[in-house]
Each structure stands twice: as C-alpha cells, then as structure tokens.
Amino acid sequence: MSNEILIVDDEDRIRRLLKLYLERESFETHEARDGHEAYKMAMEHDYSCILLDLMLPEMDGIAVASRLREHKETPIIMLTAKGEETNRVEGFESGADDYIVKPFSPREVVLRVKALLRRTQVAHTEQSEPHARDLIEFEHLVIDNDAHRVLADNNQVNLTPKEYELLIFLAKTPNKVFDREQLLKEVWHYEFYGDLRTVDTHVKRLREKLNRVSENAAQMIQTVWGVGYKFEVKSDNEPTQ
Template identity: 60%
Template structure:
C-alpha cells in the first residue's frame, strides 16, 4: 500500500490538533479527512473505508471509546487512540473497546507518523510471513482454520471477525504450535514495539481473541493457553 492510496480519518475536538496532525501526515503523502466530534467521526468511519482512524478519547458527546466500540461492531478498521490520560486503566479500556494502539497526549507529531506507518504495515501485510514466498497460506487445526491468502479465520466453518491486530496475533502463534511466546516477544514481533509498549496490550488482545473464538466454539478459544509468568502458546490437541 503506497501512501498516495492511503486515507486516514483524524478525530479530535481541538482544531489545533487536527490541523497539526493533518500537516504532518499530509507531508507523508497520506490523504487526510477529519471530524471534530464522535457523532461525525462514526458516520464517516462507517460510510467510508479508511486505512486507519486516529481517534481522540476525550470528546464531548460521544467519546472515542463509544466511537471505537461502534466501529468494531461493523468494521475492522485499524484505530489509534489519542488520550490525555496515561493511567493503565484507560489504556486497557481503549484496547478492550477495540483500539489497536494508543498515544498519550502531549505527543510528538513525529511519533504519531511513526505509529501510523507501523500500524499500516501491520494491517496491510503480516511481515513475519514473507521471508519465504512458498510458505503455506492455509493453516488447519481442530475447530479452527486460518486462510492467510484470504485473511480469513473460520471456526467450525463460521467466519470470525477479527481486527488486524487480533488476526496477526493468532496467526503468529498458530505458525508455531506449542511454542511458548513471552509477552515481550509478542510486543516486538506482532506490535513492532522495540522500546515502548505495555505488556497488558498483549493480555487484552488475547482476552478479546478468546472471547470471539469462544462465541462459536469454546474449544477453539482453549487452544490459546496462558503460560503463567511468561506469556502464551497455541496448543493443538493430539489424537488420543
């Protein structure tokens, strides 16, 4: 995906912040649209297909959390949450609402650009798959199938709607069944976080992933095992 083809929606009730982000992101060649409140943002996000939404958490009326939750009911558009609140509980709530990343105000515009680029790379392709062009595209397990060519996950034949990050997390672990992944490793390889990143990011995404799989088949969710004190692994049942 080239930047010339990329459309971003910037949502913030402060015109100064919208103007600042527009200036920096347009320098990268992105097409920017904006919204000054949650209602307008939700209308645009559902009507048009954006490559990512940069969404302020604290807005009068419909706040960013509500907007993100409503988007997630219909779309998997990547969302970066902007928040003036740095407390862990707010970050976790944002991830549980379906956000893919968060940035705490006050922020460096350059950091936003880097985060957007990283998010777009992750959502457009799963970078850890492309070292071998002959690598298989279909992963079949009991209860669960991952078709990477179609970017599609099915449980017992029923499609599961995952966000880009949830999909990458599942695929990354499923490529190496029974291997234990530390949270730090998952942050580095799936989230591309070298220096910053909250370990709870992994936990909240695993929780959401399990919930979605469990709605169709609890045994599919049970394949994602917690390794206490370390991280997670994808465990495949063996025939008895």
C-alpha cells in the same frame, strides 16, 4: 489501498499538527471534531486508519470504536491525555489497535501509522498474488491467510487486524511459549515502548471472540502463568499448511 487517514479530535491545534505531519508524508487527511461526526464519516468511507481521541463531545472515543467494530475492522489508533492503565485497557477492549498518550511526538504518530499500514498492505498483497492457498488448519480452527479469514468449528470469526496478526503469529508456532515482551515486539513491533497489558487485553478479546462460536478453539490459546502465552495443540492435531 486507500492512503486516507481520519483524524478525530476536538482540539483544533491537535488536528492541525497531525494533518501537517501526515500530509508531509503524502497521506490524505480528513477531520472530525466530535464522536457523532467521526462515526458517520467512518461508516460512509473506508479509511486506511483512524486516529481517534478518547475524550470527545457528543460520543466519546470508546463508544465510537465499539460501535464501529460492530461493522468494520478499520485500524484504530487511540489518542488521549489519559495515561492510566485502566483507560488504556478500556481503549483496547473497545477495539483500538494501538494507543498513544498525549502529549505525544507527531513523528511517533506518523511512524505508528506507517507501520500499521505496511502490515495491512502486506496482507492484502499476499491475498492478491497467485500462489498455493495459504491455510493453517487444526481440528477446530482454520486460518485462511489468503482470504484473511478465520473459521472456528466452521463458523467465521470477525477479528480486528491486530487480533488476526496475534492469532496467526501464535498459530504458526504451536506449543511454543512467548513472553509478553516477545509478543509486543513481534506483533506490535515495539522495542522501546509499549504497555504489556496491550498483549493481555488482545488475548482476552481474541479468546472471547473464538469462544462465542467454539470453546475448543478458544482453549487453544493458553496462558502460561508467570511467562506469557502459547497456542496449544495435541500431537495428533499438528497444523497443515
């Protein structure tokens, strides 16, 4: 698996700082100064992760992430000085997997990158190892964890890494209610930082993607008002693994 990181920021100082800290951890870094350059590079090469500034010349980070998500599922961590809730939600809706507000600690960025790559590496390793097929099957939804593929009523659903992690975490424990803090800790692995709206935004995107091909599959992800979310199945539709 690639160990290459694309750093996208129009500030030379930010790029140099991230490059320094990432290369200390043996990552290979590439740089882009504007949105058009970033999109072109991301389409032509498979990076492990993209650190993407929101405010960019030529094409902003939201547009880059949205266009990239039409073709690729490369993990994206959004970097921006805009810390308002609306900007965070917009970043996640465009396809970002994580969001860090400037000014940030470069060490925190490195830790977030490493955590994201660790989870991605585990998924790829599990797919390559010979073992009984890892399937979670419901009437309207099948999760093939070996192929990292989701089928809703026999239609493939393309999910980002974080959307997939969220779906499989919920589906492995049907009818159990998880509050937002639990999901943030278990899926995003945040214990001391993180925005609860992150969970809401990803659930919304996951439902929308499922609903495009199967309303029944989308309805399995239920909101428990005032608490959180659950993956709801009827007693005669228990999963098989």
